[in-house]
Amino acid sequence: AQSVTQLGSHVSVSEGALVLLRCNYSSSVPPYLFWYVQYPNQGLQLLLKYTTGATLVKGINGFEAEFKKSETSFHLTKPSAHMSDAAEYFCAVGNTDKLIFGTGTRLQVFP
């Protein structure tokens, strides 16, 4: 069975500050890991993914995430937050059979 936990349902940062959104997973097999973003009143958009290979993956809009097997984590970071980053972020774990989503983290960015 697979599961994913996102720590912190709400994260607030100032514009220009570091963004760190936490995700831990549980999987009995090598996982595929994903971050999706959902802007207000919009659909889900893939930010980045890890399947195999390099453990540091870069996504769109300056986001990146690092797969740490020993910590069963896949935290999402961005060095400098922008107002346009305000959205709901979902971590997901799975394989080509299905994806299981975390409960989401709402990111607020203050000027």
Added chain:
Amino acid sequence: SAVISQKPSRDICQRGTSLTIQCQVDSQVTMMFWYRQQPGQSLTLIATANQGSEATYESGFVIDKFPISRPNLTFSTLTVSNMSPEDSSIYLCSVFTGAGANVLTFGAGSRLTVL
């Protein structure tokens, strides 16, 4: 990546009625997935629809409440039966796309409000 079209995009329904949501993909896919996103919450997988076999339902979801059809490799329907206000949600169709078919792509969703 695949283009996924859902109909209706939104609807307002009366308690006790049923509504069928359609999902059309512009390429052939083996599996189609139906998710629900209740207001302010995350996505919950309802079922996986495979062409030629019965859908596989996740814990907490049953065929009588959410019957699914999968007549071919590009189309699926999800029916929400005997609706109650608790069924007010966004229902999303999704498929795996991309190189390696390991990226889940979503339709725009069907927003249902049950009065």
